[in-house]
Amino acid sequence: MTARLELKSVTKLFPSGDGVSGIDFTIRAGEIHALVGLNGAGKSTLMRLMLGMKRPDSGEVLIEGVPLQSLDPRRWSRVGHLIEYPFAYGELSVRQNLVLAARLRGMETARARQVAADIITGLALQKFAERRVADLSLGNRQRVGLAAALQHAPDLVILDEPTNALDPSGMIVLRDTLLARAAAGAAILVSSHHLDEIARIADRITVINAGRIIGSLEPGQAEIERAFFSLVSADAEAA
Amino acid sequence: MNALVTALGVEWSKFRHARFGQLATLGIILVTAVISPLMNMGDASTLSAGDWARYFDLTAGTVATGGLFGFGLVAVWLFAREFADGTIAGLFGLPVRLSTVALAKLVMFVLWASATTLAMTLALVLAGLPFGRGPFGPEATMALGRLVAVSLLTAWLTLPFALVASLSRDYLGPIGAILLAVIVSSVLADGGLGGWVPFAAPGYWAAAGGSADPTATILQVSGSLVLGLICAALTLRAWRRLEI
Numbered sequence: 001m002t003a004r005l006e007l008k009s010v011t012k013l014f015p016s017g018d019g020v021s022g023i024d025f026t027i028r029a030g031e032i033h034a035l036v037g038l039n040g041a042g043k044s045t046l047m048r049l050m051l052g053m054k055r056p057d058s059g060e061v062l063i064e065g066v067p068l069q070s071l072d073p074r075r076w077s078r079v080g081h082l083i084e085y086p087f088a089y090g091e092l093s094v095r096q097n098l099v100l101a102a103r104l105r106g107m108e109t110a111r112a113r114q115v116a117a118d119i120i121t122g123l124a125l126q127k128f129a130e131r132r133v134a135d136l137s138l139g140n141r142q143r144v145g146l147a148a149a150l151q152h153a154p155d156l157v158i159l160d161e162p163t164n165a166l167d168p169s170g171m172i173v174l175r176d177t178l179l180a181r182a183a184a185g186a187a188i189l190v191s192s193h194h195l196d197e198i199a200r201i202a203d204r205i206t207v208i209n210a211g212r213i214i215g216s217l218e219p220g221q222a223e224i225e226r227a228f229f230s231l232v233s234a235d236a237e238a239a
Numbered sequence: 240m241n242a243l244v245t246a247l248g249v250e251w252s253k254f255r256h257a258r259f260g261q262l263a264t265l266g267i268i269l270v271t272a273v274i275s276p277l278m279n280m281g282d283a284s285t286l287s288a289g290d291w292a293r294y295f296d297l298t299a300g301t302v303a304t305g306g307l308f309g310f311g312l313v314a315v316w317l318f319a320r321e322f323a324d325g326t327i328a329g330l331f332g333l334p335v336r337l338s339t340v341a342l343a344k345l346v347m348f349v350l351w352a353s354a355t356t357l358a359m360t361l362a363l364v365l366a367g368l369p370f371g372r373g374p375f376g377p378e379a380t381m382a383l384g385r386l387v388a389v390s391l392l393t394a395w396l397t398l399p400f401a402l403v404a405s406l407s408r409d410y411l412g413p414i415g416a417i418l419l420a421v422i423v424s425s426v427l428a429d430g431g432l433g434g435w436v437p438f439a440a441p442g443y444w445a446a447a448g449g450s451a452d453p454t455a456t457i458l459q460v461s462g463s464l465v466l467g468l469i470c471a472a473l474t475l476r477a478w479r480r481l482e483i
Binding site: 054074076087145153 | 242245246248249252253256258324325326328329330331332333334335454458482483
């Protein structure tokens with residue numbers, strides 16, 4: 001499978017000493033790659049580096065072989081992401097927010113309206129479509145954020161804790177959507193604390209600890225949480 | 240250019256649906272127009288204005304100070320809200336660059352301030368009509384032009400607060416900067432610098448009315464324009480280099 005996104009020896013350290021160092025990482029077309037780690041392990045930093053929200057101290061981030069700093073801006077129209085907060089403005093309705101997000105991905109207004117309508121159905125948001133986002137529950141705001149990240153059929157998807165605040169039905173809808181997108185050829189990276197949920201959909205699971213990649217887990221393996229903590233504990237003892 | 244048009248459309252959509260934007264616009268227009276009756280109270284008010292020219296110059300003085308808050312809060316909101324609401328992360332990784340988003344915010348702010356100034360001026364004229372201020376001669380026309388210019392210059396002078404909002408990434412820093420600018424400018428201006436203090440220049444121009452020294456006024460206004468321009472450029476630079 002082709003590497004749609006690749007990190008080569010990427011290091012980003014903050015004055016506090018936290019950060020990530022020497023990271024080699026790939027997200028391939030047609031697969032769901034999960035990134036797991038404890039709080040503060042460096043998952044969010046890594047994802048921010050992939051999206052240009054942070055610049056590496058050293059190393060390279062490449063999308064289809066092109067370094068981010070040289071990337072044609074139009075390439076970003078095929079990337080979808082949700083990092084930390086849903087991209088949704090409280091004063092706008094769900095539909096208005098989605099049209100706005102699609103417009104920012106370069107779509108004409110008519111096309112933006114169409115993809116917004118499609119994702120509203122796809123993620124079961126019909127009931128809330130005309131409500132202001134400020135009036136929605138946290139879980140439904142998260143759904144709006146996911147809709148904004150996925151509506152334009154991106155071929156590279158980066159989601160930080162996408163199941164945050166989702167109810168069980170939301171988690172099922174998200175799982176089915178991600179599996180369908182990966183089957184259609186999208187490269188997907190998700191981070192999550194829900195190892196069981198990850199194990200159900202991921203093709204690869206990479207473990208990060210203290211800013212370094214320390215190993216991987218088999219999606220189908222039994223006792224995945226125990227295996228995760230064994231890896232992390234062994235790393236902490238070795239450090 | 241397409242990216243800027245898209246970003247402008249997005250900014251306008253956010254602004255026109257936001258209660259804050261609606262209230263700020265109405266506030267600037269109506270509060271100013273409400274001053275009109277106060278200017279007809281004769282000796283009972285220090286704001287009394289017997290003719291159109293004095294009426295516009297007095298209003299310009301009010302706008303020069305109040306506008307730093309009115310226009311300034313909108314400039315702050317446009318930039319700080321992306322950080323406060325957490326939407327800034329969604330503005331990365333787009334075909335529309337961050338600096339283009341920031342430019343769209345600046346352009347939208349200037350267009351909004353211009354439209355609000357025109358609406359305020361119209362409201363002011365309408366509010367002044369019933370009180371019989373005599374003929375609307377050339378002096379009144381000049382004063383009206385001065386009022387529009389003072390209002391636009393005051394709005395332009397709030398661009399440094401957009402820069403502070405972009406750097407501090409919150410509301411408190413730039414709101415503190417507005418207060419600081421008003422207080423320090425007043426002290427320095429009263430201390431003898433007068434209209435040479437950029438934030439005080441519009442107020443001194445308004446206070447002098449038609450009797451201002453043209454050369455000094457042009458230099459002072461130019462200083463204010465340059466300050467706003469530098470801060471606009473620095474705001475774009477801050478967004479181009481932004482990391483979160």
